[in-house]
Amino acid sequence: MHPAPKVRQVARFVTDATYPMERTPAEFGRLRLQAESLAFDTGILLDRIGVGAGWRCLDLGCGAGGITDLLSARAGPTGRVVGLDPDAASLAAARRWAGEKGLENVEFVEGDAFAHAQPPEGFDLVHERFVMTTIGRHRELVDSALALTRPGGVVAIQEADAGVLTCYPPHPAWDRLKAIVTTAFEHAGGDCFSGRQVFRLAVEAGLQQVEFRTCVVGTRRGDPLVDFLPQTILSTKPVILKHGLASEAELARLVDDCRRHLGAPTTVQTSVLVIQVWGWKPVDTRRAPTIPTPGFSVLSVDRPRRPHSRRFTPTRGAVDVAPRAGVLWSVARHE
Numbered sequence: 001m002h003p004a005p006k007v008r009q010v011a012r013f014v015t016d017a018t019y020p021m022e023r024t025p026a027e028f029g030r031l032r033l034q035a036e037s038l039a040f041d042t043g044i045l046l047d048r049i050g051v052g053a054g055w056r057c058l059d060l061g062c063g064a065g066g067i068t069d070l071l072s073a074r075a076g077p078t079g080r081v082v083g084l085d086p087d088a089a090s091l092a093a094a095r096r097w098a099g100e101k102g103l104e105n106v107e108f109v110e111g112d113a114f115a116h117a118q119p120p121e122g123f124d125l126v127h128e129r130f131v132m133t134t135i136g137r138h139r140e141l142v143d144s145a146l147a148l149t150r151p152g153g154v155v156a157i158q159e160a161d162a163g164v165l166t167c168y169p170p171h172p173a174w175d176r177l178k179a180i181v182t183t184a185f186e187h188a189g190g191d192c193f194s195g196r197q198v199f200r201l202a203v204e205a206g207l208q209q210v211e212f213r214t215c216v217v218g219t220r221r222g223d224p225l226v227d228f229l230p231q232t233i234l235s236t237k238p239v240i241l242k243h244g245l246a247s248e249a250e251l252a253r254l255v256d257d258c259r260r261h262l263g264a265p266t267t268v269q270t271s272v273l274v275i276q277v278w279g280w281k282p283v284d285t286r287r288a289p290t291i292p293t294p295g296f297s298v299l300s301v302d303r304p305r306r307p308h309s310r311r312f313t314p315t316r317g318a319v320d321v322a323p324r325a326g327v328l329w330s331v332a333r334h335e
Helices: 025-049 068-075 088-101 131-135 138-148 172-187 194-204 228-235 237-242 248-262
Strands: 006-008 056-060 080-085 106-110 123-129 149-161 166-168 208-215 218-220 268-270 273-280 296-302 318-324 327-333
Touching: 025 068, 025 088, 025 123, 025 149, 025 208, 025 228, 025 273, 056 068, 056 138, 068 080, 068 088, 068 106, 080 088, 088 106, 123 131, 123 138, 131 138, 131 149, 131 194, 138 149, 138 194, 149 194, 172 228, 172 237, 172 248, 194 208, 194 273, 228 237, 228 248, 237 248
Parallel strands: 006 106, 056 080, 056 123, 080 106, 123 149
Antiparallel strands: 149 273, 166 268, 208 273, 218 268, 296 327, 318 327
C-alpha cells in the first residue's frame, strides 16, 4: 500500500455559487474518464515542453486529480507536483486516486488560482485545464499562472472550444442538450468557447516562444467517453434548473433520447476541441546579469545559431531560456 499524498488546506474562495458542476462520485468518474481520454495528447504537450526529472509543477484547478499523474511520472522522485483546487471533496477524491496510483511526489492543496499559499515564482511549470471553461476570468487566470511561474519557466494552458462538439447523424435531443449545457456554463460565469482566446492572451501576457496545438476526442458506441454530454448535463443540472433552461422532466427525456442515439451503431461524436497553448516566462533582462530567482545565477549570455532552446534539466544543473528572440541565457541552478 502506497502512502496517500499529502493534503494541505487554505481558505476556500471559489464557491458552489460560481462553479457549475456538482461534486459527486459520478462527476469525479466523468472527470477521470475525461483525463484518461486526453492523456495521450496531454503527454505530447508535456513532452514538447520538456518536463523532466526535478521539475516543480503546479496543476491549477486539478479537481479529482487532473494531470498530476502525468506530471508525477515526468518529475520523478527529485521533483514536486502540487495539485491546487478550491473544493475539499474533489481533493479527497484526488487523494484516494493518487494513493492508489502511488504518486508519492504529489501534494494536494485547497485553494484557487487567485487566493492560495503557493510561493510566487515557485514553479518550473504551471498548468491549467478547463478552468476558464468553468469559471471564466480569462486574463486573470493567465496573470495568476504567470505570477506563480519562475523566470524562464513555462505556463501551459488547455481550454475548450465547443464549436466542434458535434454528433452524426444529427439528433434534436443532442443539439438541445449542447445548447443547454453551453448556456448553463455561461450563466455560471464560464465560457465553453474560451480556448480560441488563449493564444492571444498568452502573447499579450508577455509569454515568449508561445506554441499552439489542438486535439479532439472522437467517440462511438461503447467508448468510455461516449456519455460525455449526457453526464455533463446531469452534473450541471442544479444550474440548469436554477436558471430555467429546462425542466427536470424535459432533461430526463432529452438525456434518455440522447443516450439512445449515442448507443446506435452508426452514431459518432466529437468532443470539444482542446486548445493547448504554452510559452516561456521571460527572464528580467533589466536585472542582468542577475536573474531574480532564488537558487539561480547567470553563467553567460550568448547569441546561438538557433533562435531558442527548450532544454531544461534541473537535476543536471542547467537550463536554457531565451528572454528575447536570438538571445540565449545559460543559467545554473544551485541545490
